[in-house]
Amino acid sequence: MMDLVTVWACLLGLVFILYVVLDGFSLGVGLLFPSARSEHERDLMMNSIAPVWDANQTWLVLGAGAVFAAFPGVYGVLFPALYIPLVTLLFGLIFRGVTFEFRANATRKQLWNRAFFIGSLIAVVSQGLTLGGVISGTTVMEGQFAGGSFDWLTPFSVAVGIALVAGYVLLGATYLIIKTSGRVQERAYRQAFWSAIIVLGFQILVTIWTPLHYPKVWATWINPPRIYFIWMFPAMGLTAFFGLLISLKARCEILPFIFTVILFLAGYLGLVTSLYPHAVPPTITFREAAAQKETLQLALWGVLIVLPVVLAYTLYSYSVFRGKVQEGEYHY
Amino acid sequence: MDALLLSRIQFAVTTLFHILFPTLTIGLSLYLVVVELLWLRTKQEIYYRMYRFWVKIFAINFAIGAVSGVVLEFEFGTNFSRFSQAVANVFSPLLAFEVLTAFFLEAGFLGIMIFGWTKVRREIHFLATCLVSFGTLLSSFWILAANSWMQTPAGFEWVNGKFMVKDFMAAIFNPSMHTRIGHMVVASFETSVFVVAGISAYFLLKGRHLDFFRRSLGIALAMAALFAPLQIFWGDRSGLNVYRHQPAKLAAIEAHWETNTTGGAPYIIVALPNAKEERNLFEIKIPHGLSLLVTHSLNGQVKGLKEFPPQDRPNVLVLFWSFRFMVAIGFLFLLVMSWAALLWRKGKLYTYRPFLWALVIVHPLGFLATELGWITTEMGRQPWIVYNVMRTSEGISPIPAGNVLWSLGLFVVVLPAIGAIYFYYLLKALRRGPDLSSPIPSIQRPIGMQVLSGTDMK
Numbered sequence: 001m002m003d004l005v006t007v008w009a010c011l012l013g014l015v016f017i018l019y020v021v022l023d024g025f026s027l028g029v030g031l032l033f034p035s036a037r038s039e040h041e042r043d044l045m046m047n048s049i050a051p052v053w054d055a056n057q058t059w060l061v062l063g064a065g066a067v068f069a070a071f072p073g074v075y076g077v078l079f080p081a082l083y084i085p086l087v088t089l090l091f092g093l094i095f096r097g098v099t100f101e102f103r104a105n106a107t108r109k110q111l112w113n114r115a116f117f118i119g120s121l122i123a124v125v126s127q128g129l130t131l132g133g134v135i136s137g138t139t140v141m142e143g144q145f146a147g148g149s150f151d152w153l154t155p156f157s158v159a160v161g162i163a164l165v166a167g168y169v170l171l172g173a174t175y176l177i178i179k180t181s182g183r184v185q186e187r188a189y190r191q192a193f194w195s196a197i198i199v200l201g202f203q204i205l206v207t208i209w210t211p212l213h214y215p216k217v218w219a220t221w222i223n224p225p226r227i228y229f230i231w232m233f234p235a236m237g238l239t240a241f242f243g244l245l246i247s248l249k250a251r252c253e254i255l256p257f258i259f260t261v262i263l264f265l266a267g268y269l270g271l272v273t274s275l276y277p278h279a280v281p282p283t284i285t286f287r288e289a290a291a292q293k294e295t296l297q298l299a300l301w302g303v304l305i306v307l308p309v310v311l312a313y314t315l316y317s318y319s320v321f322r323g324k325v326q327e328g329e330y331h332y
Numbered sequence: 333m334d335a336l337l338l339s340r341i342q343f344a345v346t347t348l349f350h351i352l353f354p355t356l357t358i359g360l361s362l363y364l365v366v367v368e369l370l371w372l373r374t375k376q377e378i379y380y381r382m383y384r385f386w387v388k389i390f391a392i393n394f395a396i397g398a399v400s401g402v403v404l405e406f407e408f409g410t411n412f413s414r415f416s417q418a419v420a421n422v423f424s425p426l427l428a429f430e431v432l433t434a435f436f437l438e439a440g441f442l443g444i445m446i447f448g449w450t451k452v453r454r455e456i457h458f459l460a461t462c463l464v465s466f467g468t469l470l471s472s473f474w475i476l477a478a479n480s481w482m483q484t485p486a487g488f489e490w491v492n493g494k495f496m497v498k499d500f501m502a503a504i505f506n507p508s509m510h511t512r513i514g515h516m517v518v519a520s521f522e523t524s525v526f527v528v529a530g531i532s533a534y535f536l537l538k539g540r541h542l543d544f545f546r547r548s549l550g551i552a553l554a555m556a557a558l559f560a561p562l563q564i565f566w567g568d569r570s571g572l573n574v575y576r577h578q579p580a581k582l583a584a585i586e587a588h589w590e591t592n593t594t595g596g597a598p599y600i601i602v603a604l605p606n607a608k609e610e611r612n613l614f615e616i617k618i619p620h621g622l623s624l625l626v627t628h629s630l631n632g633q634v635k636g637l638k639e640f641p642p643q644d645r646p647n648v649l650v651l652f653w654s655f656r657f658m659v660a661i662g663f664l665f666l667l668v669m670s671w672a673a674l675l676w677r678k679g680k681l682y683t684y685r686p687f688l689w690a691l692v693i694v695h696p697l698g699f700l701a702t703e704l705g706w707i708t709t710e711m712g713r714q715p716w717i718v719y720n721v722m723r724t725s726e727g728i729s730p731i732p733a734g735n736v737l738w739s740l741g742l743f744v745v746v747l748p749a750i751g752a753i754y755f756y757y758l759l760k761a762l763r764r765g766p767d768l769s770s771p772i773p774s775i776q777r778p779i780g781m782q783v784l785s786g787t788d789m790k
Binding site: 050051057058061072077078080084087091097098100102106143144291292294295299307317 | 399497
């Protein structure tokens with residue numbers, strides 16, 4: 001029987017991977033925006049995510065809310081520590097978000113085409129810097145952040161920032177393969193291929209770099225219990241990578257996206273199992289950061305009752321807008 | 333400038349910007365529910381056209397509300413991390429429930445509401461509108477429950493500098509929660525229907541799409557006739573609640589310095605409060621007024637501000653005036669609605685030009701009243717972040733002021749720019765007027781639909 005803290009750590013993991021995949025492809029489409037050749041193609045790309053981007057982004061808000069509720073010791077330490085990348089992320093999301101409406105109402109769309117790309121890029125890079133900053137470690141004294149404003153900025157976090165750009169491009173391209181046809185789709189196949197190569201390169205780099213950067217990780221890898229299963233994640237990642245390349249070559253439409261998700265999942269699971277039980281590496285564990293039992297219980301009841309409903313109508317909403325996106329479809 | 337002051341300013345700037353958008357989202361979604369219900373029941377094409385016109389404004393407004401709201405969810409952690417860690421046990425589940433029950437509902441069905449015309453049947457579309465509207469209400473419920481808890485905390489134990497939960501129901505349904513939800517939700521409804529009324533009145537004055545905007549105005553005014561008096565009721569309830577639970581705030585709002593030991597407390601209509609000298613430099617007052625208002629008796633005792641040590645008092649000057657302007661707008665709306673009632677009896681509601689001009693002039697004032705209300709209630713909570721338990725200065729993040737100065741500088745530039753662009757595209761969409769000719773998707777067309785009459789097509 002798992003205890004409350006473990007359940008909450010898993011739930012949080014679920015919320016964040018859902019965010020990464022769902023907003024990952026939305027942001028990825030934004031990153032690919034400059035590759036479109038005409039206003040018509042840009043309309044198609046934008047329309048492919050217009051009905052769903054807001055719901056996708058909401059997973060990040062839930063993530064922040066869930067950290068606050070379940071692990072206030074994480075929320076109260078990491079958020080001030082990562083002040084600059086997090087606020088930058090917010091500005092990126094603001095630019096990206098307002099563009100949908102502003103571009104739809106504009107006659108001259110050039111400015112908003114650019115804002116959409118730049119907003120997405122800022123959001124993705126700052127997410128990568130945030131993640132890299134968390135892994136790099138945070139200075140904590142007596143349960144409070146006690147480091148400097150730029151502690152998160154390391155060569156490692158910059159590498160993660162660039163890696164995430166490639167990763168989200170891959171998600172965006174494989175999503176566009178599902179939602180479009182013709183030239184946009186053909187280009188997405190090529191974009192997916194090249195970004196997949198880069199993603200694999202970064203995953204190998206990060207896998208080697210993490211234990212060097214963070215020696216304790218190496219010790220946990222080569223000792224029980226992790227030594228029994230830690231190898232599964234690179235194996236899973238490599239399998240997904242080759243599956244992805246084959247499915248791209250065969251011009252499959254759905255499979256490349258699924259393999260990409262598995263590739264992300266492999267990297268993500270490898271990362272969290274390496275860091276667990278630390279929530280704020282290298283010091284604070286999930287247990288130390290957790291809220292009181294009654295709070296965890298109440299919030300868990302809320303999640304158990306509401307989250308299935310949310311997932312059900314999210315699936316319904318996706319099914320309403322399934323199929324290839326058409327030009328001029330989403331005018332209002 | 334220190335991180336505390338800068339963080340407070342930043343939170344104020346981002347909140348005051350953000351709240352403008354949900355205010356319209358909450359009210360306009362209800363208006364859209366009414367319009368779409370009319371479309372379903374009467375099958376008159378004009379209601380479909382009305383929905384498509386007003387939903388444009390709704391959509392652009394919603395997007396800005398959504399992205400600016402994310403900022404607030406992060407600011408508790410980035411700027412007020414000590415507060416966050418202290419209150420998380422009680423406070424944070426309410427925010428998490430807001431995301432879980434409200435944000436997903438709104439975001440999930442907004443897509444169908446705006447883009448779903450060719451995809452779903454009309455009943456499903458109506459359901460989507462209702463769910464989005466319901467989502468905005470759920471969101472108000474949770475966020476006001478959380479905010480009210482900071483004003484009138486309940487259901488907790490204060491242990492080693494942390495709030496521990498004793499009773500969640502008591503924390504959620506804390507003493508000021510009911511009145512504050514009522515007050516804010518009705519503020520949103522009232523503000524929104526006055527916005528619709530003002531825009532419609534403008535088109536009527538310009539002689540464009542008369543039938544279309546008469547109906548829009550008629551529905552808006554019918555709703556305003558309900559909300560304008562209702563808001564006075566909620567305002568009164570809120571005042572009584574503040575008197576009971578936040579006496580220092582009430583004394584500051586009323587610039588009431590001395591507790592009345594003999595006789596009634598006067599109601600001060602106009603004054604120039606001076607916090608340093610602890611008196612009003614100038615005042616016009618109604619004898620016994622304040623006692624009557626908050627205790628419902630001629631000589632009821634009302635605590636004066638001097639009962640509280642100076643470091644526990646909120647800013648009297650700001651509270652006194654922000655409160656008065658808010659109340660003035662509430663009564664102005666009531667006055668406009670009384671005028672509307674008179675004109676309606678004479679059958680001149682849609683044609684009497686001075687009245688239509690009055691609607692155009694007053695229509696944005698609801699936003700101002702809402703902002704002033706939030707300024708009153710939040711600045712009235714100071715110097716506490718959790719009323720009478722934790723000071724704002726104890727809740728701040730351990731970060732240098734430079735960080736906050738940087739982000740505040742960006743917000744001060746970016747938010748007004750986005751506001752201005754929003755306004756520009758809003759006016760552009762309005763200027764184009766309603767689209768009365770593009771074909772209705774076949775899946776939306778009911779059997780026996782009453783098509784638009786020719787007079788409105790010009």
